[in-house]
Amino acid sequence: MLGRIIFAWMQGTNLDCNAKRCRFMADILNDFAIFLEIVAPIIPGFFTLIICIAGLCKSIVGVAGGSTRAALSQHQARKNNMADVAVKDGSQETLVNVTALLFSLAMTPLITGNQPLILFLFAAFTFLHLISNYMAVTSVVMETLNQARLSILVKEFLKSTQALSVQEANYQEPVIFKTSMKMSIHLGTSLKNACSDEEDFNTLKKIYGSSKFLTSADLNEDHIHILLCTGCTVDDELQACFQAEVINAAMDCNIPEKNLEKTSLLQKLVQAARESEYLS
Incomplete structure (x- = not known):
């Protein structure tokens, strides 16, 4: 119970915007917990500890799993039919x-006591389960922007001045590891973190x-802080995040300098995103 509360406190805000990655990581953690339950009897000296860790997992x-299911179900409710989808x-x-129950009832008598076969x-x-879930998660196409998809979209736009389609950006979104970024971006940070x-x-x-909004870059700690003022709109947040991503891209040194010097990049990206159905 305590583990659920602490995890919800630490990762609650990430479960919605990174639903695909959190969903797949939950599947991996669930399989790991089952593995611990299987090997626990083999190590009787640490049985209690292993079972407790499995329970925590x-x-x-x-x-x-429950929170990301809600987010993905909401995405699948294309006609506002959330109840029907659920x-x-x-x-x-x-x-x-x-x-699975019928299958296990038939198989259990055949493998009982044969530990190598069980493993x-x-x-x-587990391999089939993870492969299937990976394919399922990566096939989900979200029309909204999170930090990972925005980073992919902006970097590609700065390199080629072409906006990726919704499908292309989603397929490039990592579902196991976090998006590689030179500097971490903090949207809605406090004033004391942004200004010394x-x-x-x-x-x-x-x-x-x-x-x-105000954007501050801490080159020593590799942080980009975005201060939001009262009354800021979604467009303001998008512009602030775009500036932060441009700073990140410039720090990576993989973007042609001529592209960074162009004006009205955000307006061009917004127009390209509208054409790609990211913005409507």
Whole structure:
């Protein structure tokens, strides 16, 4: 129970925007928990510890799996039929569980006591499970932008001045590891993190003028902080994140300098994104 609470507190905001990656990681963690339960009797001296770790893993899986299921179900409800999608998803899961139960009842008497065979079958079924889930997660096409998809979109646009389609950006989104970034971006950070003193704050205000956001780069700690002002809109947030991604791309040194010097890059990207159905 405590593990569920701590995990929800630490990762709650990431479960929605990174639903695909969190969903797949929950599957991996669930298989790892089952593996611990299988090997626990083999190591009687650490049986209690191993079972406790397995229980902790399963509690985290419950939080991550349940929350990401809601996010993905909402995405699949294309006609505002969330209840219909949820019911069909539950029915499908019930059918799979019943099939698995019948299969296990038939197989259990055949493999009981044969530990090597149990481990072999577990490894084979786990491999099939992870491959199937990986293919399922990567096939999901989200029309919204999270940090990973925005980073992919901006970097490709800066390299080629062409916006990726919704499908292309989704297929490039990593579902196992985080997106590789030179500097970490913090949207909606506090003032004390973005500015070391009043002089820095006044300098940023002078640069941005009446803008509803301020972007500060900490080159020593490799952080980009974005301050949002009261009354900022989605367009302001998009512009701030775009600036942060441009700074990141410039730090990677993989972007042609002539592209970084072009003006109205954001307007061009927005127009290209609209044509690619990212923005409507």
